[in-house]
Amino acid sequence: xxxxxxxxxxxxxxxxxxxxxxxxxxxxxxxxxxxxxxxxxxxxxxxxxxxxxxxxxxxxxxxxxxxxxxxxxxxxxxxxxxxxxxxxxxxxxxxxxxxxxxxxxxxxxxxxxxxxxxxxxxxxxxxxxxxxxxx
Amino acid sequence: xxxxxxxxxxxxxxxxxxxxxxxxxxxxxxxxxxxxxxxxxxxxxxxxxxxxxxxxxxxxxxxxxxxxxxxxxxxxxxxxxxxxxxxxxxxxxxxxxxxxxxxxxxxxxxxxxxxxxxxxxxxxxxxxxx
Numbered sequence: 001x002x003x004x005x006x007x008x009x010x011x012x013x014x015x016x017x018x019x020x021x022x023x024x025x026x027x028x029x030x031x032x033x034x035x036x037x038x039x040x041x042x043x044x045x046x047x048x049x050x051x052x053x054x055x056x057x058x059x060x061x062x063x064x065x066x067x068x069x070x071x072x073x074x075x076x077x078x079x080x081x082x083x084x085x086x087x088x089x090x091x092x093x094x095x096x097x098x099x100x101x102x103x104x105x106x107x108x109x110x111x112x113x114x115x116x117x118x119x120x121x122x123x124x125x126x127x128x129x130x131x132x133x134x135x
Numbered sequence: 136x137x138x139x140x141x142x143x144x145x146x147x148x149x150x151x152x153x154x155x156x157x158x159x160x161x162x163x164x165x166x167x168x169x170x171x172x173x174x175x176x177x178x179x180x181x182x183x184x185x186x187x188x189x190x191x192x193x194x195x196x197x198x199x200x201x202x203x204x205x206x207x208x209x210x211x212x213x214x215x216x217x218x219x220x221x222x223x224x225x226x227x228x229x230x231x232x233x234x235x236x237x238x239x240x241x242x243x244x245x246x247x248x249x250x251x252x253x254x255x256x257x258x259x260x261x262x263x264x265x
Contacts, residue, residue: 014157021155021189039189039220043228046191050158094229104192108228 001068001075005030011049011078012058020049020061024076027063031072032134041074041132044109048078048128051105055098056080056126066131073114073133081125088120139164141171147179147248148172148210153186161197168201172208178255179248180205183241185216195230202235211251212236215244 007023010016024045028038045061052059059080066075085091092110097103106128110116115131137160142149148171150164168180182201184190190198198214205212213236217225225232238244 014159018155018157025188036220036223039218039224040227042189043191043224046189046193047228050191050193102192102196102230104229108192108230111227111229112224 001066003075004065004067004072006062006064008060008062010058011052011061014053017046017049017053020063021046023061023063024074027065027074027076028132030065031074033074033132034135037132037135040112041076041130044112044130044132045076047105047109048076048130051126051128052078052080054101056082058082059125071134073131075129075131077127077129079125079127084122084124084126085118085120086122088118092118138167141167143171143175143177146177146252147181147245148175148177149181149183151183151186155188156194158193161194165197165201165204169204169208172205172210177210178252180210180212181241181244181248182212182214183216183244184214184221185218185240187221188218190217190221190225190230192228192230195225195228195232199232199235202232206234211248213238213244213247215239215241 009019011020021042024042025038028041049061059078062077064075066073090096092107094107095103113130114133117129120126139150139152202212215238236247238247
């Protein structure tokens with residue numbers, strides 16, 4: 001997988017969630033995603049950025065326009081050094097939340113992307129990587 | 136402080152969301168609308184989201200909340216102008232906005248509110264005649 005452009009930012013405050021959305025939109029346009037796919041990616045990015053702020057206590061987001069096997073896509077990595085997720089399988093269930101949200105953030109973001117990878121270690125932090133390829 | 140304007144028009148309130156909302160702005164809007172319903176005794180709230188290019192679970196929940204709170208305060212809320220890509224994404228996200236009245240555009244949304252007004256007026260008259 002080849003990275004064409006990259007953008008990194010700190011995600012700590014609510015305003016940063018909006019910035020992640022804007023950068024995700026720009027990257028999705030650059031990768032040539034359809035309007036619906038752009039919207040799905042931006043929405044997934046918004047959910048995960050909020051998780052980074054609310055549950056991860058802040059972290060970073062890296063947005064890449066990538067290319068592999070002749071197709072383009074957007075890859076976004078969220079990393080925090082928060083409390084981590086004790087039970088990943090449970091956290092990915094629709095409606096499960098330890099906060100006061102709807103419990104759709106993680107599971108919904110997973111549905112909205114082509115690829116979804118979650119690594120978490122209790123006490124160390126969480127990394128989520130999503131990719132949406134141009135159809 | 137940054138705010139989304141809530142306009143009073145007769146018995147109704149009009150809101151058009153034109154900015155990419157951060158979470159606090161969405162919460163403030165919720166508070167402002169409920170406060171205005173009570174202050175003006177508004178019977179309907181029209182929320183135009185044609186300017187929103189995405190609705191995530193937080194904003195979706197805010198929209199649901201506004202609809203529920205309005206109903207409890209005896210006002211009908213209608214959400215209009217949702218973009219097709221947003222609708223597709225919301226359903227896939229798992230958020231189908233139960234209990235939220237929607238219309239394709241402002242005109243149809245206003246029709247719904249007027250019909251709702253007439254229906255409640257007729258019901259009130261019927262009560263008085265008893």
